[in-house]
Amino acid sequence: MVAECxxxxxxxxxxxxxxxxxxxxxxxxxxxxxxxxxxxxxQTFDMYGSHHGQKETKMxxxxxxxxx
Numbered sequence: 001m002v003a004e005c006x007x008x009x010x011x012x013x014x015x016x017x018x019x020x021x022x023x024x025x026x027x028x029x030x031x032x033x034x035x036x037x038x039x040x041x042x043q044t045f046d047m048y049g050s051h052h053g054q055k056e057t058k059m060x061x062x063x064x065x066x067x068x
Contacts, residue, residue, distance in 0.1 A: 013037040027052045031059075041066040 043064040
């Protein structure tokens, strides 16, 4: 089961998702994802996570650009 909650930045251009789920070897993995709407043609998606209470690290970054 994945627990998720989200919040929106005051400018309405940033969405943050936070959650956690059980790991196969036991314990929990917490994760955080940030979706940023830069302008009408550009967005970014960054995902962070931590295993077994370790320091959070960036797991991936995606940059979206609308093709014209």
